[in-house]
Amino acid sequence: MLDVAERLVQVRGFNGFSYADIARELGITKASLHYHFPGKAELGEALIHRYAARFGEALTEIDRDIAGPRAKLDAYVAIYSNVLSEGRMCLCGILAAEYATLPDPMREAVTRFFAANETWLAAVLSEGQADGSLAIRGSLVDASEMILSGLEGAMLISRTSDEPARFSTAAQGLLDTLTP
Amino acid sequence: MLDVAERLVQVRGFNGFSYADIARELGITKASLHYHFPGKAELGEALIHRYAARFGEALTEIDRDIAGPRAKLDAYVAIYSNVLSEGRMCLCGILAAEYATLPDPMREAVTRFFAANETWLAAVLSEGQADGSLAIRGSLVDASEMILSGLEGAMLISRTSDEPARFSTAAQGLLDTLTP
DNA sequence: GTCTATAGGCAGATAGAC
C-alpha cells in the first residue's frame, strides 16, 4: 500500500491522487485504507518517513562501501537516476512544490529530509576538500545546497523532456564543476 | 483574474487551487469565471502563454539594456529572485512538478518555455565563451540546462526553508562556477 | 459580464457488519 501511494505521489503529486486511486490498484476499498491511515495527512507523513529512512540507509551504504569523495557523489547521483528512470520525481522534491498545501507535520518532515541530505553532502565535500580531490568555491554548506538544488531541479525539468539522458548530463556537469 | 490565478498556481500548484478560490478573491462567482475560460485547462494554457510572453520580453530587455554575459546572467537570476520574494515558485517550474496530471496543451507550453530559456541562456554563454568572460565546461547546451535546472531547483528547495537568502547564495554559487 | 441555481461527480472520511 505504501509502495503504491509512494509511486502515485512521485508521479502525480500529493494533490494529484486520491484514496480511490490506491484502492483501485490494490483491489480493495477506500474504507480499508482508512483503517491503516486515518487520513491522507498521516499517510503522507508515513511516506516521507519511510522514504527518508531508506534514503538515509542508502547514504550509510555509500559511506561504508565506496571510497573517494567523487565516487561517493557519483553514487549519490545514481540514487536520483534510479528514481527518475521510473518516471518518478524525488518524493520530497515533488512535495516541496506543493509545500504551501501540505499539513505542518509533512512540511517539517520534508525540510528535515533536505537538511539531512545537505549534512551528508557537506561531509563528503569536506573530505574531498581535505584530500584535494575536489575544489569547492565558497562554503561547504553553500556548495551542498547547490548540488542538492541542482539535482532536484534537473529531475524536475527532465521529466518535461523526452530525452532520458538529460538528467545525467546535467548532473555530471554539476559534479564536474567540483573537479580541480 | 489572470493575476489572481497565476499567484494561486505559483504558490499552491495547479492542483492546489479551485475556481472558488479565484472567485472569492475577486468577489465574483465561479460561473462568471467560466464565461472567460470555459475550463481549468484553458485557464492554465492562458496563464502559461502570458507568463512565457512576459518572460520573453524580460529577456529581450536584458539583451537590449545590459552589456556583458555575466551581468546578463545576474539579471536573469534577478528575475527568479523577484518571483521567489513573493513566496512564489516559477509558474512553469511548479507545473513541471505536476506534469503527469496536466492536459496536453499545457504540457507542450511548459516544455516550450524551458526550451526558450535554454536557447537564450546558450546564446549568452556563447557570447561569454567568445569574449573569454565565461569558462564553460562541456557543451553550451549542457551548461544551459545545468543553469536552468539549478535555478528551478534552488527555488523549489528554498521555499521549504525559512532562510530567504538561500536562493541567492545557491544561484550565485552556480554562476560562479562559470568564472574563468 | 455577472448573477442564481443546479447538475453530476469525486474528494476525504465514518459507522457498523462480517
Added chain:
DNA sequence: GTCTATCTGCCTATAGAC
C-alpha cells in the same frame, strides 16, 4: 482487516435570467 453503505463537502461545469 476488509467490506457495504453512506455522509458531507467541494470540485468543475452548465443553463438560463438579468
